[in-house]
Amino acid sequence: MSTARGTDERDLEVVPDGPYDDDSRLVAPEVVGDDAAAEGALRPRTLDAFIGQQRVKDQLGLVLEAASARGRAADHVLLAGPPGLGKTTLSMIIAAELGMPLRVTSGPALQHAGDLAAVLSSLVPGEVLFLDEIHRMSRMAEEMLYLAMEDFRVDIIVGKGPGATAIPLELPAFTLVGATTRAGLLPGPLRDRFGFTAHMDFYDTRDLHAILVRSAALLDVELSGDAAAEIASRSRGTPRVANRLLRRVRDFAQVRADGHVDLTVAQAALALYEVDEIGLDRLDRAVLDALLRRFGGGPVGLSTLAVAVGEESETVETVCEPFLVRAGLLARTPRGRIATPAAWAHLGLRPPVGSTPVLPFADVVAADGDEA
Numbered sequence: 001m002s003t004a005r006g007t008d009e010r011d012l013e014v015v016p017d018g019p020y021d022d023d024s025r026l027v028a029p030e031v032v033g034d035d036a037a038a039e040g041a042l043r044p045r046t047l048d049a050f051i052g053q054q055r056v057k058d059q060l061g062l063v064l065e066a067a068s069a070r071g072r073a074a075d076h077v078l079l080a081g082p083p084g085l086g087k088t089t090l091s092m093i094i095a096a097e098l099g100m101p102l103r104v105t106s107g108p109a110l111q112h113a114g115d116l117a118a119v120l121s122s123l124v125p126g127e128v129l130f131l132d133e134i135h136r137m138s139r140m141a142e143e144m145l146y147l148a149m150e151d152f153r154v155d156i157i158v159g160k161g162p163g164a165t166a167i168p169l170e171l172p173a174f175t176l177v178g179a180t181t182r183a184g185l186l187p188g189p190l191r192d193r194f195g196f197t198a199h200m201d202f203y204d205t206r207d208l209h210a211i212l213v214r215s216a217a218l219l220d221v222e223l224s225g226d227a228a229a230e231i232a233s234r235s236r237g238t239p240r241v242a243n244r245l246l247r248r249v250r251d252f253a254q255v256r257a258d259g260h261v262d263l264t265v266a267q268a269a270l271a272l273y274e275v276d277e278i279g280l281d282r283l284d285r286a287v288l289d290a291l292l293r294r295f296g297g298g299p300v301g302l303s304t305l306a307v308a309v310g311e312e313s314e315t316v317e318t319v320c321e322p323f324l325v326r327a328g329l330l331a332r333t334p335r336g337r338i339a340t341p342a343a344w345a346h347l348g349l350r351p352p353v354g355s356t357p358v359l360p361f362a363d364v365v366a367a368d369g370d371e372a
């Protein structure tokens with residue numbers, strides 16, 4: 001919980017629900033709770049079975065077909081996009097479609113160039129190397145990767161100081177599939193070495209609906225069409241969230257109903273789990289509620305807003321705000337956070353007469369342009 005900083009913050013009482021349990025957050029885009037165990041069974045295994053992202057699928061299909069036709073390793077592929085949209089799933093599909101084995105590693109696991117050299121030198125020809133969180137690789141490993149991607153070669157440095165020598169080591173041709181949630185953090189030279197970059201977008205409710213129907217069949221859950229639509233519209237454009245909500249709704253249906261998920265059951269379950277019609281959870285709504293009722297829609301500073309909901313500024317900023325901004329409910333401006341007309345409408349409130357009008361769009365800054 002934050003400690004109050006300014007006088008204006010000291011007299012704010014803290015919401016009684018208290019600190020928020022981030023690990024059980026049902027609408028988190030990242031892996032939480034039992035996700036890791038549950039997701040494997042739900043991953044589509046072919047490009048055809050991968051729902052949505054049509055542009056990415058078309059382009060990737062071409063890359064893979066061309067490689068197969070040439071009988072050579074496919075171009076390196078970069079998968080960029082927010083968590084939970086299917087990057088890991090696509091990497092597995094790429095290997096499967098190429099009929100090649102898949103090796104999995106991640107940026108944080110490659111802290112020394114030697115870590116990467118060990119992985120690279122043990123690849124078999126044509127193997128797909130999936131490098132998750134590629135933006136978190138060390139600089140040393142990155143330099144080595146440049147050469148490996150371009151010439152299928154690494155220089156192993158033997159010895160230290162003036163006597164050190166570089167021994168070139170030939171590598172088999174391989175396909176690197178890099179994944180990142182922060183494409184902007186990748187150095188240009190690394191980005192340039194990928195033959196193809198797939199930018200993944202959030203899914204529309206129609207695609208999420210199709211994903212839910214598919215997952216329900218795999219999980220042996222009877223799911224009605226309108227229930228699927230209801231869950232889809234609360235899933236924040238993210239398949240991982242859709243699948244998680246489906247599992248929780250299924251639990252509810254098994255305990256409180258006959259196991260069949262229809263619209264009424266889905267709505268009752270999601271009400272119990274406090275995930276509202278557009279996918280806001282308790283903390284999201286608490287933030288909006290404070291912004292509207294206590295601060296008249298803003299502008300209000302991030303730290304003041306955080307104190308009002310009894311949370312750390314960082315939690316509000318990184319956990320709630322990205323989706324509130326994306327949903328068009330909240331804007332970050334140089335003078336603080338403000339609510340949009342959609343926020344008032346969503347909570348069923350009327351903006352006070354003479355309240356601060358929403359600033360023109362030019363005044364709205366994208367990210368961290370808030371007060372200190």
Ligand SMILES: Nc1ncnc2c1ncn2[C@@H]1O[C@H](COP(=O)(O)OP(=O)(O)OP(=O)(O)O)[C@@H](O)[C@H]1O
Nearest residue numbers: 039042043050051083084085086087088089239240
């Ligand atoms: N297009 C899709 N069709 C069906 N299921 C999907 C699709 N995309 C993702 N999923 C499902 O969503 C879950 C999360 O996908 P995945 O693990 O591939 O996301 P990610 O982009 O790698 O996330 P992170 O950035 O956290 O690593 C998986 O269970 C997967 O089955």
Ligand SMILES: [Mg+2]
Nearest residue numbers: 087088089132
């Ligand atoms: Mg992943």
